[in-house]
Amino acid sequence: MKVKEIESITDHRPFKIPEESWKYYQEWNLAIFMHWRISLDDLRALVPEVFEIDMFDGSPWISLVAFDMNNIGIKNIPKVPHISDFHELNIRTYVKYQGKPGVYFLSMEGSKRSSCRVLKAFSKLPYRYSNINRNTFSYHSKNPAQQDHYSVTYRVGDSLEYKSKLDCWLTERYALFNPSKKGVFEYNIHHLPWPMKEIQIKDLEVNYQGFPKLSEQPELVHYSPGVKVITWKKKKHSL
Template sequence: MPTSPTLADRLALRERPAGRPLMYQDWGDLLFMHWPVPAEVIQPHLPPRLQVDTYDGMAWLAIVPFRMWDVRSRVTPPVPGVREFLELNVRTYVHLDGVPGVCFFSLDATNALAVWAARTFFHLPYFRAQLTLERPTPERLHYTGHRVHNGAPHAHFSATWHLGEVLPPSEPGSLAFFLTERYCLYAACEKGQRLYRGRISHDPWPLRSVELLNFESDLVEGHGLPPVVGEPVLHAGGPLHVSLWALQRV
């Protein structure tokens, strides 16, 4: 089996890639919800060649709701109506040739044009959804939604969380670093026969502690995975400015 990335491999990805980014975005109001899962449960669901990335022998499955704004391309003029929207993704962590990254099982978003563009040009499993984010107090967020994409499996999500204290920067080698410091995504098409890698660049996540007040979802089960069980590892993140580079076939 391919060797897992070293800490040096992970830290190297913090360096900004060469060349000019394709897109810029800002991310915030984000909640990382992570559950440990046996690696052998995740591996059969990955595209060929990708290997599940583990921490202390366990794979990790995440649900991540957040808000995206100031979305713009370097190569096209601003498009009205697509500069801000909500997104909700289900993800795990993988590696290929020593390069760790994110593999998405699904990404739900409120903007139809953004969904089309991401599916067409980034080969990512985006779906149209009705999502809402409410902030009844500065420290409390309530995020709900359900999928409305034609032909896609039903999915719904609801969570309310309370923001806690500001956390120190994640220490390299720690679980928080493993879960949140990800600077690469993988995408596959043609049933996994073509695999792509995309680089992203941003500062390390500014994190806060979280109290989860309620949570309901069937997003994970829709991918043929067992339901998540137990209390998740939680981090709130953002705001953060992000640069994205064009996909490269690997």
């Protein structure tokens, strides 16, 4: 599907897309979602006070998403192959800023040092390099500095015909927020609803020093073949 068609389908969004033209394109492919319910006190210690913790039926959540980042590029400018494709793993939670729902990233890891440097400089998002390897049915990440570790083997099943309200709440997010010393950066994104498939987790090891909750078995898992994504220039909110 072409970008113009994607841009025209917006009924699934909780708020309108920006009026100005989008700036960047990327694809998030072969995504493994894992989700944990977390106590409000534990999460509040990890999230800046400027953000309201978003909750589903009274509970906040934290998620780990491992996927392939592909074809990153600026609109009407050829992509740079060496930095445009890499594996990514992020840990995120769900917040509101000025009443708008979105994502706050607690950690972001990429499999290429050059990609992490460039994206961190341009986006101001907390990218760091990790040694990531994946094949058809496994995904392994280890951070050489912090010794954080994620390893999973899995099998993908049939397409998921029904998505619950919680499934959509956790995955259909169209803004992300990142704090800075002088304000908050807002990034608006758009894609079609995530197509979902069943996933069976075979073996799982998660050890993140700053996120002990992730060492437990996830309460909910998702798998998606991926989505094509357009994003807008970051918007700065002064404090």
